Amino acid sequence: MSPGVVAPGGRITLSAPGCPSTATASAGIFDTVTIAPGSAATATVDTDAKRGAVYTVSFNCTGGVQGTVDLTISGGATATPTARSTVLTTPRGVQGGLGGSFDSTDAWTLAAGGGMVLASAVGLVLVIRRRSSSDGRRH
Secondary structure (H helix, E strand, O other): OEEEOOOOEEEEEEEOOOOOOOOEEOOOOEEEEEEEEOOOOEEEOOOOOOOOEEEEEEEOOOOOEEEEEEEEEEEOOOOOOOOOOOOOOOOOOOOOOOOOOOOOOOOHHHHHHHHHHHHHHHHHHHHHHHHHHHHHHHO
16 A cells, blocks of 8 residues: 555545456445456545544455455645545455465466476377277277
């Protein structure tokens, strides 16, 4: 989140990079915003948002992925709303499979997985060719 603090009446930019589908962002201090995949949306914080308060912004992706981010309302008095944007991004989503026990994927892991897929594909082709050639001999 950068910078994570906005004045009442200020604008924030919201994105959900971990969401492969349409997402919504909502909080009690701005109207619910729809975020298209791979893009961002802008919301205007209510002018009556309580200064110094921390609000939770909830992100919901179509398909059930959810996340939250805290947004702090600046405490200083301003005569006009801020023109500065705050960018809020949802967490990148949950990792399935082994309960999120993998921290990240590196090149070696990808290469090993690709090698296993390739070996399986070659084995399948050899078995199919062997069966089709042996079926031809029986006729």
